[in-house]
Amino acid sequence: MSKTRDQRLATAFVSLADTLVADFDVVDFLGTLTERAVELLEVDAAGVILTDQRGGWRPAAASSEHSGLVEVFAAQTRQGPCLDCVHSGRVIASPDLSADTGRWPEFAGLAVDAGFRSASAVPMRLRDDIIGALTLLRAQPGDIDEASVELGQALADVATIGILQQRAVSREEIVSEQLQATLHRRTVIEQAKGVLAEHGNLNMHEAYTLLRRYARGSGRRMSDVAHDLANQALDPDELFGRHGNSRSGQPPSSKEASG
Missing domain, CATH: 1.10.10 (Arc Repressor Mutant, subunit A)
Incomplete structure (x- = not known):
């Protein structure tokens, strides 16, 4: 018998919180975050960018490694809802990416070419520190429903705490070293x-x-x-x-x- 959505949500949160293990693999962990987002939030793709600690942002994980999607998330390090999200610290959404080619010409163009029509990005943050963002993409235009965005933010928050707590001697050490190692x-x-x-x-x-x-x-x-x-x-x-x-x-x- 298949699991209910609540059971799958609980399993996802447990897996994202369980980072205090000797063989913790942060790349695989972020891959799991994007896969659970697609599975649970009724979206078609998800990706993560992280700070490179030099004022820039780099793609760290995607729910699929197909070239079209990888190009979309690579573009997000230069423009798009994900980049606006990490700069503002708030959720950024586009219900119609084809109408946002003026705002994000490269990102919106690549996303539409890859078959996506709407997007939302939620910050990966702990208090005032933003280490990255989780972007959710859908093949259909329209706002991603509020409940899915809120759950996406909750998954991102748990993942952020998991990354920062993993073998942390200090939060500064994790932010400056663990994220560099991840990239x-x-x-x-x-x-x-x-x-x-x-x-x-x-x-x-x-x-x-x-x-x-x-x-x-x-x-x-x-x-x-x-x-x-x-x-x-x-x-x-x-x-x-x-x-x-x-x-x-x-x-x-x-x-x-x-x-």
Whole structure:
């Protein structure tokens, strides 16, 4: 019997709060945040940007690794509701992205091309400190309902607390070091995705799925596996041999941007 929405919400909050473990993987953790957002909030895609501690913002996770969606979230580091959200500290929404090409020409254009028509961004914050934002995208125009936005904010708040408390000696240490490490690991994961995609003729989402499945199956952090792949310390055939062909045989769902 399938879980009720309340049960799934409770499970999501528990998983996002459970960060005080020795093998905590913040990249996988943020991936879980975006996946739970899509599952629970009646949206079609979700993504996270984080501060790089130098006055800039960088993409850290997305609910799908398909190229169209990755480009949308990369654009959000330069313009869009997510960037406006981290600067203002409040929810920023666009019920019709096609009408916002004047406000966010690059972001809105890429989002519409990828099949999205509306967006909302909620801040990832602890008190007055904003470390990033969670963006929610829908394929249909119109405001994302208030209940979903409020739940999205609650998920973002819990995730923020989880990141900042993980092995924290001080909040300053986490903000300045943990987030830097997260963004570095994401860069290494991008390199490993490229290795797997070229080796196995996969698209980037399939490569990411294979990398994540292997890391979980072997009890290792995804960033550590990615590091070994990028540095040729791990043969890509090991991943394909353990899990076989990562292609599902199914076309991308409506919750995955075209890529």
